[in-house]
Amino acid sequence: MIQKKICMIGSSGVGKTSLISKFVHSMFSDKYLTTVGVKIDKKTISVDGAEVMLMIWDLEGDDEYQRVQMSYLRGASGYLLVADGTRQITLDQAIEIQGRVTAAVGPVPFLLALNKSDLASQWEIDDSRLDDLTARGWKTFKTSAKEGAGVEEAFVELGRQMIRPH
Amino acid sequence: MADPNRDSQAGAVLDALGLAVFVHASGALRLQGNPPDWLRSVWPTLTESDATLPDSSPFLENFLVDARECWSAGEGQRVRSGPWTEQTADGSEVSLEATALTVGGRPILLLERLGDVFEAKKSMLQKARETVIAYQRLNSETQKKEILLNCISEEMNAALANVITALRLIELERDPARIATLLGLASRATAEQQTLINKVLNVFAAELEGLRGRDGTGTAETKLADAIRSAEQNVASQFAEKGVRLNITGSGLGRIRVAMDAALLTRVLSTLLENGLKSAPAGDEVRLIFGEESGAVLIRVADNGPSFPPDICANLFSRAGTGAPGPQAAQLPLQFCRIAVENCDGEIGYESRKEGGNSFWIMLPALEPTK
Numbered sequence: 306m307i308q309k310k311i312c313m314i315g316s317s318g319v320g321k322t323s324l325i326s327k328f329v330h331s332m333f334s335d336k337y338l339t340t341v342g343v344k345i346d347k348k349t350i351s352v353d354g355a356e357v358m359l360m361i362w363d364l365e366g367d368d369e370y371q372r373v374q375m376s377y378l379r380g381a382s383g384y385l386l387v388a389d390g391t392r393q394i395t396l397d398q399a400i401e402i403q404g405r406v407t408a409a410v411g412p413v414p415f416l417l418a419l420n421k422s423d424l425a426s427q428w429e430i431d432d433s434r435l436d437d438l439t440a441r442g443w444k445t446f447k448t449s450a451k452e453g454a455g456v457e458e459a460f461v462e463l464g465r466q467m468i469r470p471h
Numbered sequence: 472m473a474d475p476n477r478d479s480q481a482g483a484v485l486d487a488l489g490l491a492v493f494v495h496a497s498g499a500l501r502l503q504g505n506p507p508d509w510l511r512s513v514w515p516t517l518t519e520s521d522a523t524l525p526d527s528s529p530f531l532e533n534f535l536v537d538a539r540e541c542w543s544a545g546e547g548q549r550v551r552s553g554p555w556t557e558q559t560a561d562g563s564e565v566s567l568e569a570t571a572l573t574v575g576g577r578p579i580l581l582l583e584r585l586g587d588v589f590e591a592k593k594s595m596l597q598k599a600r601e602t603v604i605a606y607q608r609l610n611s612e613t614q615k616k617e618i619l620l621n622c623i624s625e626e627m628n629a630a631l632a633n634v635i636t637a638l639r640l641i642e643l644e645r646d647p648a649r650i651a652t653l654l655g656l657a658s659r660a661t662a663e664q665q666t667l668i669n670k671v672l673n674v675f676a677a678e679l680e681g682l683r684g685r686d687g688t689g690t691a692e693t694k695l696a697d698a699i700r701s702a703e704q705n706v707a708s709q710f711a712e713k714g715v716r717l718n719i720t721g722s723g724l725g726r727i728r729v730a731m732d733a734a735l736l737t738r739v740l741s742t743l744l745e746n747g748l749k750s751a752p753a754g755d756e757v758r759l760i761f762g763e764e765s766g767a768v769l770i771r772v773a774d775n776g777p778s779f780p781p782d783i784c785a786n787l788f789s790r791a792g793t794g795a796p797g798p799q800a801a802q803l804p805l806q807f808c809r810i811a812v813e814n815c816d817g818e819i820g821y822e823s824r825k826e827g828g829n830s831f832w833i834m835l836p837a838l839e840p841t842k
Binding site: 310317318337338339341342343344345360362366368369371374377379380391392394429 | 529530533534536537553554555556564566568589592593596597599600601603604607608611
């Protein structure tokens with residue numbers, strides 16, 4: 306079986322832990338509980354017929370209190386960059402974090418997950434903004450850790466990108 | 472030669488500190504001393520001294536890269552892993568942190584179970600991050616409202632410009648038919664403006680109605696003294712500027728508590744005091760009188776200014792609307808007061824006093840005094 310390490314990266318409160326919780330345990334809670342440090346979960350998925358065991362590193366949110374420690378990304382085959390679609394500032398922060406990660410570990414496969422898509426009335430990200438990112442080669446997914454929309458798809462697509470020969 | 476008693480004491484101290492010590496030798500990490508319970512709960516094979524730390528933790532495996540660098544740098548170097556979470560054999564979680572250092576030429580790995588200090592830090596981070604998120608949401612909401620207000624201003628300005636232009640042309644016009652046309656244009660522009668104002672007021676009214684249910688659980692509880700003190704502070708500078716005194720009278724202030732959210736009650740009282748101040752002659756006074764009446768608290772704000780005309784009194788607490796003359800600027804805050812008070816099963820009212828002046832009152836359910 307192929308084993309791959311992936312990291313969840315993004316600002317605080319964007320739903321990194323909730324996405325893992327939904328993806329791995331099929332659970333969701335509305336209550337915000339901040340992650341301090343690192344927690345690792347595992348899940349095996351099937352990607353185009355191949356069994357891939359994902360080692361998912363849930364990293365503490367990147368903010369003024371704690372920066373992402375780049376040493377945690379050592380050996381990662383990819384990462385899920387997460388932003389909160391109801392807080393535009395978290396997308397700006399995600400773009401900035403992606404720059405730091407690339408500078409530290411080089412070009413590693415990643416996807417942008419715009420989470421909380423169930424909160425449509427509070428959505429702040431214009432599609433034109435996503436079009437710009439797509440034009441830069443970014444792959445984006447609208448996800449809802451609450452309802453599950455796009456969650457499995459995002460992880461599977463990241464798995465696909467990681468096992469694809471470069 | 473090692474003193475067994477001293478080693479045993481050192482082991483007990485390390486255990487009490489939630490620390491486990493490993494020495495790195497021949498590529499393996501060997502436990503020094505007896506394993507603390509928490510260590511065995513994570514790695515059940517660590518049952519005795521000299522046992523080898525299994526390489527089952529991906530986090531530790533990653534950290535050992537940094538640790539080896541630290542050890543090769545020699546004495547005086549130290550590197551910490553940062554906190555991480557491991558699952559124990561019974562499924563619960565434990566927060567750990569590793570430190571690599573060199574002591575007496577020996578590469579050491581300390582594993583620490585994070586306790587109260589870590590939990591306190593986590594709790595502080597939780598609150599800090601919640602506050603940041605709330606601030607970001609508020610900031611975003613404010614920006615949206617600023618854009619909305621700008622759009623409204625633009626539209627109102629355009630309608631007003633049409634009225635002004637029409638009036639100027641009427642001034643110059645002699646032809647009755649043309650004057651009638653221009654009057655029609657001005658009238659339409661005025662109606663447009665009025666429609667716009669009503670739309671804006673409807674939006675605000677919807678927001679005010681949104682207050683319904685706030686603390687609707689009946690758990691809100693406010694000391695009247697606190698709310699009065701806050702309201703007094705809110706209006707103090709305005710009273711000073713107009714030279715108006717605020718006289719507060721009543722009994723039992725220290726023990727009276729009402730079933731209303733503190734921020735809402737403060738805002739209601741501040742609004743009533745500001746209204747009183749507007750009406751009060753300069754150098755005069757505004758009176759805030761409170762008291763208890765059969766399970767309710769009555770608060771009255773009175774001034775000696777000119778009374779409102781009867782046609783205004785009828786609509787004082789309703790949404791400013793259809794162009795009725797009067798102090799409309801005061802009506803929106805008064806509508807807020809009505810909704811806030813009624814939401815708490817209270818009542819609000821106005822009386823023009825026989826001897827002149829205005830008196831606004833609110834009646835709120837009283838709570839049992841604290842024993």
